[in-house]
Amino acid sequence: MDKKRIIFHIDANSAYLSWEAVYRLQHGEAVDLREIPSVVGGNQATRHGIVLAKSIPSKKYGVKTGEPLIQARRKCPNLVVVPPRYELYMQCSSAMIDVLKDYSDKIQLFSIDECFLDFTGMDALLGDPLEVAHGIKERIKRELGFTINIGISSNKLLAKMAGELKKPDMVHTLYPEEMPSKMWVLPVEELYMVGRATAPKLNQMGIYTIGDLAKTNIDLLKYKFKSWGLMLYAYAHGIEDTPVNNDGAVPYIKGIGNSCTIHFDVEDRETAHKVLLSLVETVAMRLRHGGFCCRLVQVSIRTSELASYGHQRKFHVATDCTNEIYAEACRLFDRAWRGEPIRHLGVRVSELCGNDFIQLSMLEESWEKQRLVDRAVDKIRLKHGSYSIFRAGFLHSRLAPMQGGVVEDFPVMTSIL
């Protein structure tokens, strides 16, 4: 038997908004965004107008993360909206992780503003977990200027649930023996992995709290929700035992995708293909940069009515070639598209493998020359910027030659603990 683990979940409070507020205060702004109704929001003119992060005062007006800005403004007419600055947020995130490294070398990045830290065994060195957590929280506030929540328990699930208990600027424990008083009393939708589709179904079964779920017959859950039901039951009982995964700095990647909402509705095939190319350019470059080839390509379409669908297809031979992926993306699009105005297009590649050895197919066109071109273009773009070299088709078009393209690969945000 291994000894009892001590896991911390660390979460920056209203991350984007706090970081934005700190930056602005440091640069001479008088108001603290955190103290007024404010949000970090996308650009409405380019149809990216949603709330990315909100301040606590704006929360009191019922403003929600992810909702359209226009709706948020309706709830709170004097809402202050500031645009996002992703490079800044990555720097803030890294600064937070750097501090945390003083307390354990087992840190799993979970998203830009969240991570798990394995404190097991460190108490002998650093002292009582609760006191250390308070120390970390105060240190980050002092050195970096923003507040965090820390949840402490014996596994990642409970640590995460603990971190969510009361915000901001708090440390909570949620050990298994504390579940009845601290977790089971919560509405069932507060449980990790109970989202807006599952919650109503549970409610319909008379399950309103996490405690109700914990008391539900496991066979009934299995019957209704299959493997999902078994997971929900385990989570309601605080059962979860995956390790804090810090294998390498780069998390294990399953796929690479890029998608965008176009600032106008696309109504013709040629324009759609052009958008796909701009998406593939970025995806393929990231693919090569990571040293991967892919076997699966997926194209997704969101219509102006917000309905989505897609198509996918496998390559017989894995590839990392821009033109080959682009050609397949176009074929997939042509097969899938039902002709309605398009709001959003996405391309994703998965089933990745290494690219150090490429199997040459006798049956398919050889892309070897293309691969050399890709690599040359990558080099130029890395050195001189994304727009230093691009396809002539983008000249005089309303589209950017490369879409998305966060150059720095930031840790995957995943729903998997």
Added chain:
DNA sequence: TCTGGGGTCCTAGGACCC
């Protein structure tokens, strides 16, 4: 111009083989 973008995993149904 009211609803972003980047991930992971699971399931269902059809094709195909034995």
Added chain:
DNA sequence: TCTGGGGTCCTAGGACCC
């Protein structure tokens, strides 16, 4: 001749996370 079933691969779509 008629009919059954299991396994695997492929594709489409849905659920969840931040």
